[in-house]
Each structure stands twice: as structure tokens, then as C-alpha cells.
Amino acid sequence: MSRILITGGAGYIGSHTALTLLGVGYDVVIVDNFSNSSPKAVDALSALALKETGKQFAFYEGDVCDGAFLRTVFEADKIEAIIHFAGLKAVGESVAIPAKYYDNNLRSTLTLLNTMKEFGVTGFVFSSSATVYSDPGVTKYDEATTRVGRASSPYGTTKVMQEWILEDTALSGEIPLKVISLRYFNPVGAHSSGEIGESPQGIPNNLTPFITQVAVGKREFLSVFGDDYPTPDGTCIRDYIHVTDLAEAHYLAVKRLLEVDDLPMFDAINIGSGNGYSVFEVISAFDRAVGKKIPYKVVARRGGDLAEFTAKTEKAKKLFGFTTKLTIDDMAKDAWNWQNKHPNGFDD
Numbered sequence: 001m002s003r004i005l006i007t008g009g010a011g012y013i014g015s016h017t018a019l020t021l022l023g024v025g026y027d028v029v030i031v032d033n034f035s036n037s038s039p040k041a042v043d044a045l046s047a048l049a050l051k052e053t054g055k056q057f058a059f060y061e062g063d064v065c066d067g068a069f070l071r072t073v074f075e076a077d078k079i080e081a082i083i084h085f086a087g088l089k090a091v092g093e094s095v096a097i098p099a100k101y102y103d104n105n106l107r108s109t110l111t112l113l114n115t116m117k118e119f120g121v122t123g124f125v126f127s128s129s130a131t132v133y134s135d136p137g138v139t140k141y142d143e144a145t146t147r148v149g150r151a152s153s154p155y156g157t158t159k160v161m162q163e164w165i166l167e168d169t170a171l172s173g174e175i176p177l178k179v180i181s182l183r184y185f186n187p188v189g190a191h192s193s194g195e196i197g198e199s200p201q202g203i204p205n206n207l208t209p210f211i212t213q214v215a216v217g218k219r220e221f222l223s224v225f226g227d228d229y230p231t232p233d234g235t236c237i238r239d240y241i242h243v244t245d246l247a248e249a250h251y252l253a254v255k256r257l258l259e260v261d262d263l264p265m266f267d268a269i270n271i272g273s274g275n276g277y278s279v280f281e282v283i284s285a286f287d288r289a290v291g292k293k294i295p296y297k298v299v300a301r302r303g304g305d306l307a308e309f310t311a312k313t314e315k316a317k318k319l320f321g322f323t324t325k326l327t328i329d330d331m332a333k334d335a336w337n338w339q340n341k342h343p344n345g346f347d348d
């Protein structure tokens, strides 16, 4: 069976994807430097993988920016395709220390490309983001027509630049590369077992980890960033996608790279549900999942937030049959189950 290299596989989305790939029979090799994860996440994934799939993965601790290290990984195992999750992703931190983000995110991609060239590996699935779209006034993002450009943060701009590096390299023919860039919308939720999930360090930046930390009593209340947006209830609307559905999208993308001839050199594909939920609607879903009201206060808008954006999803469906299966209530239930079972993330 094909062996897939998952960079950043100890992290939130990578760990769920590793489990899905093992479940369908792929061999998995994970590389992570624990800059935003921990060995305990690998231990939890290992135990869950054994229980759910009867399989294990190979793990290498190291930095994807380190070419000599990557070479040892490629020499040890014949890799047939790569999913590149490894990257720094904190939007606020990227505004404060942009160079760290450009360095890590761009150099990891360039180093991977060099190593792939050396070892003749051609399939590349990239973790991109809806943040690459830069088209004021558009609320339904379309791969074909919505403009991609300088993002609202250095983090987002690293995603734009990584896409351009990958596209230019693939089109040049310098490396016989096939790239599928998956533009995720808002990934949330956790594996239904509650044994792996999102484990943010410090104060969560994102909505749903903040809500679950309020629900478990680690924080007093949620601050809702503005209720005066031009949306039906005044709060921002996003396209939330369950991380298990997102993992399935990665499986389908890798399968396409391995099995379909005549692919474009570079393809960017939205991965979302196509449905939008407001902040108040997300809070209501958590009220139902937790069985009590989540306390919140409406505060000022957060800089840089857009009122509304959701994915146009037809391309993922047409190219590899991807549609989401899990609902906003599944997302809230599974996120809460993970937080409730592990109030301190992988530390307990």
C-alpha cells in the first residue's frame, strides 16, 4: 500500500488525517518538530490508531526546514505522496513577528520541494486556507473567480506565497510535480472518541476552543467580537467544517494524486461545507451539546474580521466526490467531548 508522508502530523488536522489514512490502509510516516504540539499527542494518536485501525505509523521528530533531516526520512521509507500540514498558524503572532512565519512556512515548503526532487516524489497536498482570498465584497468564495492576493495577515500571506511557489514550480516542469492545494474554511470539532483534538497553547485565538474552555470552567465567559455586522443576527458568519470531514478530503485528494492520470500540475480546491453559521448560532450549538448556556459578553469588533464568507463547494464534489457529512451539532458535540475528557488537552 502507498506510503504517505504527513508533515505536522502531531498537530490538530494532521493527526486526524493520519488516522483516516491508516483506516483506509495507507502506510503513514509523520514528521513534526513539536513547535505547536507534543509527544503526548503522538502517544494519543498511536493508541487510538492501534484501537481503531490495528495499524501504526512511523514517527520522526525534526524540522521540515532541515534538508539533511528530511533526507534521512526519505531514505528510510519510500514515500509516494506528501501532505504538508507543518506550518505556523497563529494570525496575531504573525502580525507581531512576521519574519518567523515567512521563514518557517516558506522554507519548509521549499525544503520539501528540493527533497521531493531528489527522491522523485511527485504528489503534494498542501494545507492552504480561505484566507488566501482577497476580494472585498465577495462572500461566497469561488476558486475560479474570487481574487487571491495579499492576505489580511502575514500568516495568510505565507499561504498565498506558498501556493505561488508550488504553482510556479509545478508549471515549470523543473520537478515533475502534481499539487492539490486544499483551501480549508474553519476546521472545528474532534475525533468522536474524544482521544485526539485541538489543544491550543495559552489563550485560544479561535472561537470553538474558547467556547469549550468556558464550558469546562477554565474561562469565565466568551467575548463575542461584535454584534453590529451586516448579518441577520449581527455576528460574523463562517463556514465551519468538522475535522473528520476535513481528514476525509485529504484522503480523497491523495487518492486522486495516486490514481488519476492527466491531472493539472496545480489545482486549488475549497474545502468547506458551503453553509454559514453565525457566532450566536455556534454558541447555541454548544449550549445544546453541553446542556447548559455558554456565558458570553458582546465586546468590540476584532480587527481584520470579515462579516461573512463561505465556500463554493462544487469543485471538490466534482473532482473527487467530497461533501461534508457532519453537522454543526456534531462539531459542537465532538469538540465538547474532547475538552470534557481532556480539560488540559494532551496533558491529561
Ligand code: NAD
Pocket (backbone or CB within 6 Å): 007, 008, 009, 010, 011, 012, 013, 014, 031, 032, 033, 034, 035, 036, 037, 062, 063, 064, 065, 084, 085, 086, 087, 088, 089, 104, 108, 127, 128, 129, 130, 184, 185, 186, 187
Ligand atoms: P497545528 O499547529 O495543530 O499543526 C501544525 C503542526 O506542524 C504542529 O504539530 C507543529 O508542531 C508542526 N510544525 C510547524 N512547523 C514545523 C516545522 N518547520 N517542521 C516540523 N513540524 C512543524 O495546526 P493545524 O490546525 O493542524 O493546521 C495544519 C495546517 O493547516 C497548517 O499549515 C495551517 O496553517 C493550515 N490551516 C489550518 C486552519 C485551522 O483553522 N486550523 C485553517 C486553514 C489552514
Ligand code: WQD
Pocket (backbone or CB within 6 Å): 089, 091, 128, 129, 130, 131, 156, 185, 186, 187, 205, 206, 207, 208, 210, 222, 223, 224, 225, 226, 235, 236, 237, 238, 279, 302, 305
Ligand atoms: C470565528 C468567528 C470571530 C473568537 C481563523 C483564521 C483563518 C483560518 C481559520 C487558518 C469570528 C469570532 C472568535 C472569540 C469571537 N486559519 N470570535 N470570539 O477568524 O474566521 O479564521 O481560523 O488558515 O486564517 O483567521 O476564525 O475561530 O478566530 O473566529 O467572537 O473569542 O468567531 O470574530 O467572527 P476566523 P475564528
